[in-house]
Amino acid sequence: AQSVTQPDIHITVSEGASLELRCNYSYGATPYLFWYVQSPGQGLQLLLKYFSGDTLVQGIKGFEAEFKRSQSSFNLRKPSVHWSDAAEYFCAVVRSGGYNKLIFGAGTRLAVHP
Amino acid sequence: DGGITQSPKYLFRKEGQNVTLSCEQNLNHDAMYWYRQDPGQGLRLIYYSQIVNDFQKGDIAEGYSVSREKKESFPLTVTSAQKNPTAFYLCASMTGNTEAFFGQGTRLTVV
Numbered sequence: 001a002q003s004v005t006q007p008d009i010h011i012t013v014s015e016g017a018s019l020e021l022r023c024n025y026s027y028g029a030t031p032y033l034f035w036y037v038q039s040p041g042q043g044l045q046l047l048l049k050y051f052s053g054d055t056l057v058q059g060i061k062g063f064e065a066e067f068k069r070s071q072s073s074f075n076l077r078k079p080s081v082h083w084s085d086a087a088e089y090f091c092a093v094v095r096s097g098g099y100n101k102l103i104f105g106a107g108t109r110l111a112v113h114p
Numbered sequence: 115d116g117g118i119t120q121s122p123k124y125l126f127r128k129e130g131q132n133v134t135l136s137c138e139q140n141l142n143h144d145a146m147y148w149y150r151q152d153p154g155q156g157l158r159l160i161y162y163s164q165i166v167n168d169f170q171k172g173d174i175a176e177g178y179s180v181s182r183e184k185k186e187s188f189p190l191t192v193t194s195a196q197k198n199p200t201a202f203y204l205c206a207s208m209t210g211n212t213e214a215f216f217g218q219g220t221r222l223t224v225v
Contacts, residue, residue: 006156009154034213034214036216042218042219043118043204043216044157044204044206044214044216045216046213090156092214100164100208101159101170101172102145102162103159103173104149104159105156106154106155106156107154107156107157
């Protein structure tokens with residue numbers, strides 16, 4: 001069965017520091033991969049997505065992610081974190097073709113220290 | 115403006131009651147989803163639908179029911195069989211595996 005694992009429940013970084021949020025997926029075929037961000041009590045906003053092609057994808061708000069097939073990973077990065085990046089981040093996967101079952105990881109809550 | 119509308123934003127349910135959460139989209143998306151969000155558990159898939167009059171159970175469908183009579187609408191009923199319904203519920207829609215768009219959520223509380 002497909003699954004998404006985000007190993008880090010909480011991460012705290014200082015403003016201006018770099019950030020990497022981990023995501024591992026378990027899926028037989030090549031999936032479509034997404035990163036979403038959620039502010040408290042709100043819906044989710046798409047940061048970036050990977051379908052095919054260049055394995056390094058750029059997203060909004062200065063985020064990027066790298067797809068590594070050999071490691072089944074899709075880690076999210078940002079070179080310099082801003083206080084406004086404090087939120088919860090979700091990695092998601094959907095099968096490429098067929099019935100569109102979209103599943104999410106448990107999320108990583110990011111805190112930013114001034 | 116295209117988007118997804120969930121209503122109500124807050125909903126209170128008495129023990130033993132069924133309640134229905136509304137989700138409407140005007141994005142002309144084929145697929146629609148319902149998720150339940152609890153602290154520390156991420157988004158868990160309840161039901162999803164690819165086309166009108168067809169839907170599939172997700173990972174935690176017990177105690178919930180859905181219908182998809184129109185492309186634009188995918189209401190979720192939380193039945194009395196759902197023993198722990200207090201949670202934040204999110205609806206999403208998607209087409210062609212591009213990206214999922216989310217509503218603003220409904221917070222359901224049992225009183």
